[in-house]
Amino acid sequence: xxxxxxxxxxxxxxxxxxxxxVGSFLNQNIDTEFLGQMAEEISHLFEGxxxxxxxxxxxxxxxxxxxxxxxxxxxxxxxxxxxxxxxDGSVYSTVVHSFTHDEDxxxxxxxxxxxxxxxxxxxxxxxASGNALRGxxxxxxxxxxxxxxxxxxxxxxxxxxxxMLRARGIQVEALAAIESMTEGSIVFRA
Amino acid sequence: xxxxxxxxxxxxxxxxxxxxxVGSFLNQNIDTEFLGQMAEEISHLFEGxxxxxxxxxxxxxxxxxxxxxxxxxxxxxxxxxxxxxxxDGSVYSTVVHSFTHDEDxxxxxxxxxxxxxxxxxxxxxxxASGNALRGxxxxxxxxxxxxxxxxxxxxxxxxxxxxMLRARGIQVEALAAIESMTEGSIVFRA
Numbered sequence: 001x002x003x004x005x006x007x008x009x010x011x012x013x014x015x016x017x018x019x020x021x022v023g024s025f026l027n028q029n030i031d032t033e034f035l036g037q038m039a040e041e042i043s044h045l046f047e048g049x050x051x052x053x054x055x056x057x058x059x060x061x062x063x064x065x066x067x068x069x070x071x072x073x074x075x076x077x078x079x080x081x082x083x084x085x086x087x088d089g090s091v092y093s094t095v096v097h098s099f100t101h102d103e104d105x106x107x108x109x110x111x112x113x114x115x116x117x118x119x120x121x122x123x124x125x126x127x128a129s130g131n132a133l134r135g136x137x138x139x140x141x142x143x144x145x146x147x148x149x150x151x152x153x154x155x156x157x158x159x160x161x162x163x164m165l166r167a168r169g170i171q172v173e174a175l176a177a178i179e180s181m182t183e184g185s186i187v188f189r190a
Numbered sequence: 191x192x193x194x195x196x197x198x199x200x201x202x203x204x205x206x207x208x209x210x211x212v213g214s215f216l217n218q219n220i221d222t223e224f225l226g227q228m229a230e231e232i233s234h235l236f237e238g239x240x241x242x243x244x245x246x247x248x249x250x251x252x253x254x255x256x257x258x259x260x261x262x263x264x265x266x267x268x269x270x271x272x273x274x275x276x277x278d279g280s281v282y283s284t285v286v287h288s289f290t291h292d293e294d295x296x297x298x299x300x301x302x303x304x305x306x307x308x309x310x311x312x313x314x315x316x317x318a319s320g321n322a323l324r325g326x327x328x329x330x331x332x333x334x335x336x337x338x339x340x341x342x343x344x345x346x347x348x349x350x351x352x353x354m355l356r357a358r359g360i361q362v363e364a365l366a367a368i369e370s371m372t373e374g375s376i377v378f379r380a
Contacts, residue, residue, distance in 0.1 A: 029303035030266040032259035059248035059268070066253040067260065069222035076220040076253065113219035 001041050001175040004153065005188050007034065014181045018128075018156065026153055027060040027125045038175055039067035042123065042151045045173045046072070049148050051121045053077055055114070055140065057107060057132050061124040064153055068123055076123075077113050079136060082106040092142040096135035099128075107135040109143075116144035127152040127174060130161030154178065157189055191231050191365040194343065195378050197224065204371045208318075208346065216343055217250040217315045228365055229257035232313065232341045235363045236262070239338050241311045243267055245304070245330065247297060247322050251314040254343055258313055266313075267303050269326060272296040282332040286325035289318075297325040299333075306334035317342040317364060320351025344368065347379055 013021040025031040042064075054076045056065035062078050069076035083105060093108045114120075122136050133150060140147050147170065155162045155174030165172050177189035203211040215221040232254075244266045246255035252268055259266035273295060283298045304310075312326050323340060330337050337360065345352045345364030355362050367379035 023300060024302070028268060028270070028300060030256060030259065030268075032256065032264065032266055035256065036260055059252060059270075062249060062252040063256040063266065063268075066220060066222065066225060066256050069220065070226055070257065070260075074222065076222055078218065078220075078249070078253075080218070080249075110213065110218060112214070 001038070003034070003037055004176040007031075008154070008176055008178075008186060012186070014183045014186065016183075018158075018181070020126075020154065020156070020178070020181060020186075022154065027063075030063050035063060035067045036071075038064060038153060039071040041175060042068040042121075042173070043071035045151060046121055046149060046171075049121075049171075050119050051148050053114070053118045053145075054121050054123050055079065055109070055136050056123045057081065057136060060126075064125060065123040068121075068151065072121075074121075077109060079107045079109045079139060082108055092139045094135050094138040094142075096131050098131070107132075107139065109139050111143070114139060114143040114145055118143070118145040119148050120145050121148050122150045123152070124150075125153045127155040127162050127172070128159045130159070130165065133161075133165070149173065151175075156181075191228070193224070193227060194366040197221075198344070198366055198368075199376060202376065204373050204376065206373075208348075208371070210344065210346070210368070210371060210376075212344065217253075220253050225253060225257045226261075228254060228343060229261040231365060232258040232311075232363070233261035235341060236311055236339060236361075239311075239361075240309050241338050243304070243308045243335075244311050244313050245269065245299070245326050246313045247271065247326060250316075254315060255313040258311075258341065262311075264311075267299060269297045269299045269329060272298055282329045284325050284328040284332075286321050288321070297322075297329065299329050301333070304329060304333040304335055308333070308335040309338050310335050311338050312340045313342070314340075315343045317345040317352050317362070318349045320349070320355065323351075323355070339363065341365075346371075 057079045065076045091108045149171035155177045179187045201214045247269045255266045281298045339361035345367045369377045
């Protein structure tokens with residue numbers, strides 16, 4: 001998505017530690033006109049694939065997922081993060097390691113909202129280590145739901161996680177795919 | 191909003207401890223068609239009020255805020271919750287007490303995204319104790335931003351917090367306002 005690349009070049013900031021700061025439009029202060037354009041693009045990329053539900057994870061994936069869900073006309077489910085394993089039999093649950101915060105957390109959805117009838121599109125703001133997405137995939141597997149694909153706003157290709165998922169036959173779409181970045185330059189995948 | 195009342199009567203569940211469970215459509219599994227209707231209603235209620243920004247708090251307010259922001263054509267900012275006061279001078283910050291989890295947390299937004307030029311509409315899923323909203327108001331005050339009003343999906347009128355804000359001259363709009371609820375019945379404000 002050319003628009004996303006331009007937006008990143010104009011407003012994004014590369015910080016030490018391979019951090020791309022896009023809080024000005026994507027994941028803290030949300031440019032809602034641009035959000036609508038992102039949603040249309042995601043909807044277009046997965047047209048005709050029979051998606052029945054979008055699954056994301058709190059918190060920064062919710063706005064993109066909600067907008068994409070409105071464009072596609074499907075419900076949006078968000079998994080919650082818990083610090084403790086204080087969960088009961090009414091939920092699906094898995095453990096995810098966060099590199100950003102260097103801690104494990106539990107990712108949980110209610111069994112009522114994710115079922116074997118669902119064809120699921122995973123949506124998130126970033127694909128870097130892929131840990132959060134693999135957590136969501138584990139929840140789908142527990143529910144017997146079918147994974148249709150993955151849509152993210154920004155992929156850090158240099159992490160390798162996106163290509164590993166593609167190698168498993170999963171349709172992974174990034175609105176902007178970054179091959180490399182330094183404080184002076186950002187190179188997108190051609 | 192008649193639609194919201196009907197939806198609550200059809201899908202909501204009253205649990206012990208004055209909890210209204212609306213996860214099936216509002217704050218975990220999101221009915222996106224209904225989300226669009228909620229957003230239109232919020233946009234209508236604050237038409238012509240000069241709102242320049244919507245402010246919400248992670249996580250369950252984000253979807254409603256994002257949808258309302260798309261309808262109104264304004265950006266959406268969400269405050270983050272932190273367990274520790276590990277914040278620097280680049281942010282506005284305040285402390286909020288959560289009755290649900292019986293703990294204090296810090297609510298934070300970047301100074302870059304909330305300024306004295308902003309006319310702010312606060313949006314959240316629930317208005318009960320009002321603590322989260324008062325936290326967001328404190329952030330607006332620190333930024334010198336003007337508070338235009340408050341829009342919530344569901345107000346628990348029996349908490350009194352919404353009427354206390356109205357008594358201070360703040361326009362508080364609830365898409366459904368609950369006067370009383372028990373496991374057998376929900377009474378809406380006329």
